[in-house]
Amino acid sequence: MESPLINLALLEALKTEKFSDEIDLFLPFIAVTISELGMPTVQVADIQTKLSELFGFHPPISAIRVLMTRAKNKNLLIKENHAYIPRAEKIQEWSNGYSKKKEDLEVSLGSLKKGFIEYTQERFQKELPLAEAENLIFQFIEENVSAAVSRRAYNKAELENSIKNTSHITASFIGHIHKKEPVLLEHFGRCVKGMLLANYLYFADKRTQKKTFERITVYLDSPLIIGLLGFNGPFNKQANEEFVELLTSLKIKVCIFDKTLDEIERLLSAWKTDIAKKSFRRFNTKTLELLRSQGYDEARLDTEIKTLHRTIENKGISIALGFSAKERFQCDEDALEKAIAENFKKEKNLEHDTVCISRVHNTREGRHIRELSESFSVFVTRNTGLAKYANGFFSKNGYSSPIPVVVSEQWMTIMFWLKNPDMTGKLATDQVVATAYSLLYTDDKFWDAFLDRLDTIKRRGDISEEDFVLVRWDADLLRMVQDASVEVGDEFSEEDVFDIVDGIKRKYLADSEQAIADLQQQQAEEIHRLQVDAQAALATEREAKDTAQAEKETIVLRHQALETKIRKISRFFARCISTPICLTLVAFLIIASIQSLPAGVIPQVLQDAKLFENLKLSATTISITFLTTLAWGISSWVFGLDVKKVNKFIEDWLAEKILALFMGKPDM
Structure with a gap:
């Protein structure tokens, strides 16, 4: 091709x-x-x-x-x-415009391949020929979408020896275009849907025209539920939610066995125990990072365990409690476990997979399921190898069916994605994107090879315990190992290990320097903020003082104006009092003086005028007048008391009384 x-x-x-x-x-x-x-x-x-x-x-x-x-x-x-x-x-x-559409696709897919080549050069410093770029993308789609493993029409390309981990390169590129290149992701999505269409003819029941499938029961494997709960990241969760939504929209009963619920509870309990003990050796690196980033601790995981049953049911998944096997149709579970063990590492516990697959087989009662319209159960897993070995076991033991006992998530998508096209437009692409992220976060043979080499160096004492702990649980370690595996595969040299260790230490040093710089910047900003706040507060305080002073001055001025008016009035009344008294005293003094003179002394003019004939004063009055005048004269001589001071005294006394009456005595 x-x-x-x-x-x-x-x-x-x-x-x-x-x-x-x-x-x-x-x-x-x-x-x-x-x-x-x-x-x-x-x-x-x-x-x-x-x-x-x-x-x-x-x-x-x-x-x-x-x-x-x-x-x-x-x-x-x-x-x-x-x-x-x-x-x-x-x-x-x-x-349908075949020639024109082919020309358009050549242009759009050319940009996809070009983007892949440029990304590989920039990210991994690897030269990727155009044909090899196309084959890598095609292989990734085929391996993660196609369920027709035995009917592949394309030959896998022989890749250059310089690239030792092609899956990581392709998965990284898919993650990149998912985040930053939506146009290229759209081109990629067309290829994914094309692969589904190519596979559809191998599997779909072309005689069944039904749009709902109430008689089908799907039992999901544990990893699908773990992903659905969000423990494999947001993209995997979204793809699993879309998958379950597709099945439920077609009225397919989605279930898990109680055995699956138990396995998930045990997994969460193991996480809870390890986190409580701060023992992280059994964790997948990215799982641990995810739990930490989302704030999972011992208490929160305990809550997750207690509410697990309800959480799963709220997602539209039923939990089948208990199972009564029909002895006549019971398979040899020991032999089944040995058959599927070829797909796993030796230490893997296969009890859950064995029991769940055996139960689904038992429910079929030996019937060969040929059409989607029939009533049947199926066990759905993400592990295509598990499906291959389990179905191979049943085939060797006399049971084979066009619709097998164990199918992959891809198989179910191929079977039903065209039944509800409005809902499943993005499902196929989302599943592949989720798979790409999963590969980036998966511990694989490259990771195991690196850890073996790292442990060897630690045991030899060439790396300190402090550096080992720093590196071993670093969130970027898995990515750096996979990046290095592009060049060296799983044959990590000690130099490769030390390069990764030094890279992580440099990252921490850079992070520390950046943290210090950020802290200094924060402190400078905080000091500046405090200065601005202090200046603003001082300005506010000054403004308040100025306002208060202005108000006080206004009040004082008003008070002074009022006091001036009151004093004018008091001065008037004081003069009204003092002037008549003084004039009367002067008149009495003059009259008394004239009366006291001998008759021959009084001027003739005054006598002729007869002015005082009617103003004769008694001796007492004259005495009082002279004594008053004498006292006034002595007071004026001794104390400086004069009319003006008396007048001023009366004025002040009246002003104080009036002020006290209306507004109290002012503060001066």
């Missing part, structure tokens, strides 16, 4: 938007295939061969027959004498 990615994308791009069921989606492929054949009559075998040449998938004859029958019903073909005659005008109509 010249370009498998373009062929995959064409499967998605050519599908018709107007269809009565999912079989109609494939008619454009049939139309293009017939057109490319250029024969007056076509046979089923011709279509099968040409489909493989054009689009890279080789569907079984039974699927081709269904497609040919549908093409005949849609008037693309006329059947005569067991041969199919193409109708040119209908073939052209259903080709």
Whole structure:
């Protein structure tokens, strides 16, 4: 195949938007295939061969027959004498712009491959040829979407020896475009959906036209529930939620066995115990990082365990409590465990997988399930190897079924994603993106090889206990190991290990320096803030003082103005009092003085005028007058008391009394 990615994308791009069921989606492929054949009559075998040449998938004859029958019903073909005659005008109509769409896809997928090449050069300093970039993307899609493992139409490319961990490169690129390159992710998504379409013809029950499947019961494996609970990261959780939503929308009963609930509880309990003891050796590095980042501690995990049953049921998943096996249909669980053990490490406990698979097999009671309309149970796992070995075991022991006992998550998606296209538009791409992130966070052979080398160096004493602890539980260690594995694979040298250790130490040093710089910046900002606040407070205080002073001055001025008015009034009344008294005293003094003079002394003018004839004073009055005058004179001589001072005294006394009456005595 010249370009498998373009062929995959064409499967998605050519599908018709107007269809009565999912079989109609494939008619454009049939139309293009017939057109490319250029024969007056076509046979089923011709279509099968040409489909493989054009689009890279080789569907079984039974699927081709269904497609040919549908093409005949849609008037693309006329059947005569067991041969199919193409109708040119209908073939052209259903080709759906094949040539133009192919040209457009060549451009868009060219940008996807170019982006991959540039990313690999920038991120890993690796030169990636164009053909190799395409094959890496195709292989990743095939391995993580395709369930037709035995029917692959493409040959895997032989990769250069310089790249020892191609899965990590591809997964990193997918994570990159998911976060930063939505256009490239859209191009990638077309290829993913094309792979699903290619696989659909191998598995889908093409005779069942149902839109709901109430008679199907799905039992989910533990890792799917762990992901659904969010313990494998947000992207995995989203993909699992979409998967469960798809199944429930089709009325499929989604369940787990009580054995699965127990296994999840034991896992959470083990996490709780290890966190309480601060023993992290058994943790997956990214799982530990996730738990720490989300604030999981012993108490919170204990709460998760206690509410686990309700949490799972709230997600639309039923828990099957208890199971009564029918002895007649019971398989040999010991033999089953030995069969699936080939897919796992030796220390793996397989009791859960063995019991759950055995129970699903038992519920089928030996029936061979051929159609989706039948009543049956199936065990769904993310582990394609588990499905392969379990189904192989049953096949060797006389039980095989078109719909097997154990299927992968991909298999279920292929079976049902076209049944509800409005809901599942992003499901396929989201599953692959979740798989990519999962690969970035998974402990694999490269990780194990690095830890073995690191432990050897530690035991030899070439790395301190402090540095070992610093490196071993660092959140970036797994990523750095996987990055290094691109160059060295799983053959880590001591130099490689020390480079990673030094890289983490430099990171901590840089983090420390940055933390110090941030702290200094925070302190400077805090000091500046305090200074600004202090200046603002001081300005406010000054403003308040100025306002208070201004108000006080205003009050004082008003008080002074009032006091001035009152003193004017008091002065008037004082003069009204003192002036008559003084004038009277002066008059009495004059009269008394004149009366005291001898008759011959009084001027004749005064005598002729007879002014004092009616103003004669008694001797007492005269005495009082003279004594008063004498006292006044002595007081004036001794104390400086004069009329002005008396007048002022009266004025002040009256002013104080009036002020005290109306406003109290003012503070001066």
